[in-house]
Amino acid sequence: MPTAKFVPSDPAFETRVRASFARQKLMHLFGATIERVAPGAVDIRIAMRDDLTQQHGFLHAGVVTSIVDSACGYAALSLMPPEAAVLSVEFKVNLLAPGRGERFVARGRVLKPGRTLHVCFGEVFAVAGDGAEERLIATMMATMMAVRDRPDVAD
Amino acid sequence: MPTAKFVPSDPAFETRVRASFARQKLMHLFGATIERVAPGAVDIRIAMRDDLTQQHGFLHAGVVTSIVDSACGYAALSLMPPEAAVLSVEFKVNLLAPGRGERFVARGRVLKPGRTLHVCFGEVFAVAGDGAEERLIATMMATMMAVRDRPDVAD
Amino acid sequence: MPTAKFVPSDPAFETRVRASFARQKLMHLFGATIERVAPGAVDIRIAMRDDLTQQHGFLHAGVVTSIVDSACGYAALSLMPPEAAVLSVEFKVNLLAPGRGERFVARGRVLKPGRTLHVCFGEVFAVAGDGAEERLIATMMATMMAVRDRPDVAD
Amino acid sequence: MPTAKFVPSDPAFETRVRASFARQKLMHLFGATIERVAPGAVDIRIAMRDDLTQQHGFLHAGVVTSIVDSACGYAALSLMPPEAAVLSVEFKVNLLAPGRGERFVARGRVLKPGRTLHVCFGEVFAVAGDGAEERLIATMMATMMAVRDRPDVAD
Numbered sequence: 001m002p003t004a005k006f007v008p009s010d011p012a013f014e015t016r017v018r019a020s021f022a023r024q025k026l027m028h029l030f031g032a033t034i035e036r037v038a039p040g041a042v043d044i045r046i047a048m049r050d051d052l053t054q055q056h057g058f059l060h061a062g063v064v065t066s067i068v069d070s071a072c073g074y075a076a077l078s079l080m081p082p083e084a085a086v087l088s089v090e091f092k093v094n095l096l097a098p099g100r101g102e103r104f105v106a107r108g109r110v111l112k113p114g115r116t117l118h119v120c121f122g123e124v125f126a127v128a129g130d131g132a133e134e135r136l137i138a139t140m141m142a143t144m145m146a147v148r149d150r151p152d153v154a155d
Numbered sequence: 156m157p158t159a160k161f162v163p164s165d166p167a168f169e170t171r172v173r174a175s176f177a178r179q180k181l182m183h184l185f186g187a188t189i190e191r192v193a194p195g196a197v198d199i200r201i202a203m204r205d206d207l208t209q210q211h212g213f214l215h216a217g218v219v220t221s222i223v224d225s226a227c228g229y230a231a232l233s234l235m236p237p238e239a240a241v242l243s244v245e246f247k248v249n250l251l252a253p254g255r256g257e258r259f260v261a262r263g264r265v266l267k268p269g270r271t272l273h274v275c276f277g278e279v280f281a282v283a284g285d286g287a288e289e290r291l292i293a294t295m296m297a298t299m300m301a302v303r304d305r306p307d308v309a310d
Numbered sequence: 311m312p313t314a315k316f317v318p319s320d321p322a323f324e325t326r327v328r329a330s331f332a333r334q335k336l337m338h339l340f341g342a343t344i345e346r347v348a349p350g351a352v353d354i355r356i357a358m359r360d361d362l363t364q365q366h367g368f369l370h371a372g373v374v375t376s377i378v379d380s381a382c383g384y385a386a387l388s389l390m391p392p393e394a395a396v397l398s399v400e401f402k403v404n405l406l407a408p409g410r411g412e413r414f415v416a417r418g419r420v421l422k423p424g425r426t427l428h429v430c431f432g433e434v435f436a437v438a439g440d441g442a443e444e445r446l447i448a449t450m451m452a453t454m455m456a457v458r459d460r461p462d463v464a465d
Numbered sequence: 466m467p468t469a470k471f472v473p474s475d476p477a478f479e480t481r482v483r484a485s486f487a488r489q490k491l492m493h494l495f496g497a498t499i500e501r502v503a504p505g506a507v508d509i510r511i512a513m514r515d516d517l518t519q520q521h522g523f524l525h526a527g528v529v530t531s532i533v534d535s536a537c538g539y540a541a542l543s544l545m546p547p548e549a550a551v552l553s554v555e556f557k558v559n560l561l562a563p564g565r566g567e568r569f570v571a572r573g574r575v576l577k578p579g580r581t582l583h584v585c586f587g588e589v590f591a592v593a594g595d596g597a598e599e600r601l602i603a604t605m606m607a608t609m610m611a612v613r614d615r616p617d618v619a620d
Binding site: 023054085091 | 175176178179180181183184205206207208209210211215216217218220221222224225240242243244245246247248249250253307308309310
């Protein structure tokens, strides 16, 4: 996991990220919560639930993607100026192990910030009951875009 | 959209795909339905719903991914022998336009079948009210794996 | 292969694309030539050569990528205004079959143009001796960026 | 950069990787050399050369991809049993900065080994004259396949 130090351009980045996350209704539907919000780094947690599974009873790859996409997008937003909103341009997900576990945490990190595009790296871990052990189940490489001057898009 | 002709190795492929889809509880949660099931080709539909949105009110990229991942996975399964199950290995999604619309259809197609790996191409379209117009909002390139002899995985 | 119709914003797009290609010294090294240049569509050809191979004697995946990256990049550039230059942001390549053949053609197509980002789809085919038969060996999904006001980058 | 510890299944892995690399004629053409070979980790170096450039004089994205694909592929091969050969299934490259520099190093690392598929992460750095400073210019996420029982493919 990359560990760069970034200086946010918006001092109120955490409030802004948390407020935007609260408007993501899909995260409510999934019971996902936002945990850590640091400059260029956001963690999102989710508990396993029967209605989030695929045919073998594992967490659906679409849910894995949803939480790590949101984590990467908000990691990018945390470094953007107040007037910019964030949109996902593209991402690649590698599913390394079946989504088996009680809880999952998605960690999104900015690898390379830019004026328009932010390249992010994300990981999803299955977490055992006591939280002591984490098992990597998926990775994401994502391109996030800072969108300005679009009235339909404001974070 | 590629349009190859494939001969399924399992004559009961449609029943099998539909039965497996019925076990994907995430698709129930989303209100997604499986439409066309042909050899190497599966379509999945979903209606826009407020609880599937991201912060700007568009369909969340994770929902877009979920339906096209399932469409691609089942397109691959439709060509697999009865004893194989399907798992997503990896995919890349490009988000071409915001997820704005009343309904969406994800089309998964096998581009190149193999003994172990199937390469699939998927597209997601936003559909206007009367179904007359479709607008491409996302593409997927995916690698799907035929899994054998794993007791925890059976489609 | 997508077949959209695009109107180029630069009437001299073909001259510009061919002149820029002529400056790609790697293409000279590979003996690659640019064939078709149409709005949003560029084809690049290469002949098999012993010094372009990997350890099994197939065309190296890096050469496959090089020609389809250039084809996609120039397909994007063909739609850009005269003041913009093109840079590859990211791409994904799926290698569908070994790079075995006498000649290869890479076809780059713009799937979705934008002001800043162009999403492109590319295919690489192995071509048999008489040119009658083409076999798909690789696909690319790529994001290309229009770069303006950068003195170090001009196509 | 991930830093897992792996135990190679072939004690002669280093000899095998170096011998296979020596057969990659494209690497000779590029003047690339293999440096570090450790279990699940391979580094490949290249010096900037005029004939490896794209139209702006930067290292061509195809060359960047070639060296990091070889680095990831050999990182995977280093963990495979003697009877297996390696083929690239797919990869995604993010180009984070222009390929400007005197030398470049590609580092390929296995993120998750498997019986058939190895997921690898790669990075390419531009290296300044004295080797003291490295600048990340590209990342790769790749799926590599262990191929057995194919007479045309042996590493």
